[in-house]
Amino acid sequence: MRPIITAFAASPDRGRGLARDSRVRWALEEVGQTYDVRYLSFAELKEPAHRALQPFGQIPTYEAGDIRLFETGAIILHIAETHGGLLPQEAAGRAKAINWMFAALSTIEPPILELESTRFNDRDKPWGAARTVMAEDRIRTRLADLDGALGDAPWIAGAFSAADILMCSVLLRIKGSAMLEEQPRLAAYLARGESRPAYQRAFADQLAVYQRLMAAKG
Ligand code: GTB
Numbered sequence: 229m230r231p232i233i234t235a236f237a238a239s240p241d242r243g244r245g246l247a248r249d250s251r252v253r254w255a256l257e258e259v260g261q262t263y264d265v266r267y268l269s270f271a272e273l274k275e276p277a278h279r280a281l282q283p284f285g286q287i288p289t290y291e292a293g294d295i296r297l298f299e300t301g302a303i304i305l306h307i308a309e310t311h312g313g314l315l316p317q318e319a320a321g322r323a324k325a326i327n328w329m330f331a332a333l334s335t336i337e338p339p340i341l342e343l344e345s346t347r348f349n350d351r352d353k354p355w356g357a358a359r360t361v362m363a364e365d366r367i368r369t370r371l372a373d374l375d376g377a378l379g380d381a382p383w384i385a386g387a388f389s390a391a392d393i394l395m396c397s398v399l400l401r402i403k404g405s406a407m408l409e410e411q412p413r414l415a416a417y418l419a420r421g422e423s424r425p426a427y428q429r430a431f432a433d434q435l436a437v438y439q440r441l442m443a444a445k446g
Pocket residue numbers: 239240241242246247248249273284285286287288298299300301
C-alpha cells in the first residue's frame with residue numbers, strides 16, 4: 229500500500245531538509261517505497277482534520293491502510309519493520325539498532341533542540357549568552373561520547389540502518405558548526421549519510437517543494 233505522509237506546504241527551513249518529513253522521506257527512499265505527500269499550511273496543521281491524525285498539530289504523519297502514525301521515530305521504526313534493509317534480521321543486532329534510534333532522539337537531539345530554542349527565544353535575554361554556552365557544552369559532551377561509540381565504524385550499529393537515518397538527521401541540525409567540525413569522524417559520518425542516493429532523492433524532493441513555492445511567488 230502506498231503511504232501518505234504530511235509535510236509543510238511552506239517549510240520554515242527553506243528546503244534545507246531540516247523539517248522532520250525529510251527523515252521519513254529518507255527512510256522510504258532507502259526501502260524503495262513510493263509515497264504521496266499531503267502538504268499543509270500552518271493553519272491546516274492546527275485544524276481538527278489534521279489533529280485527528282496528529283494530536284499536537286505537527287508534521288510529519290504517516291498513513292497506510294489502518295496504520296496511522298504521528299511520531300517520526302515510530303514512523304521510521306514501522307517502515308524498517310515492514311520493509312527489508314533498515315534493521316538487522318537477527319535479534320541482538322536489531323535490538324542494538326533500535327537502541328541507537330532512541331539514542332538519536334532521546335540523548336543526542338535534546339541538547340541540540342535546547343541550543344536552538346535558546347538562540348531563538350533567549351538571544352536578547354540577560355541569561356542568553358550563558359545559556360548558549362551551557363547548551364553548546366552539553367552538545368560537545370554528547371558528541372564526544374557519540375564519537376567514542378562510533379569509533380572508526382562507518383555506521384552506528386553495524387550495517388547501515390534506521391539508526392543512521394535518525395542519527396545523521398539529528399546531526400544535520402548542527403552541520404557546519406564548530407561543535408561538529410571538532411569531531412571529524414562524526415562530520416565524515418554525516419557526510420557518508422548525506423551521500424547516500426536515497427538521502428539525495430529525499431533532499432531533492434523536499435527542496436523542490438520550496439523551489440516551486442518561490443517560483444509561484446515570482
Ligand atoms: N515529536 C514529533 C516528531 O518527531 O515527529 C515532533 C514533530 C515536529 O517537531 N514537527 C514540527 C512541526 O510540525 C516540524 S519538524 N512544527 C509545527 C508546530 O509545532 O506547530 C521541526 C522543525 C521545524 C522547522 C525547522 N527549521 O525551520 O529549520 C526544523 C525542524
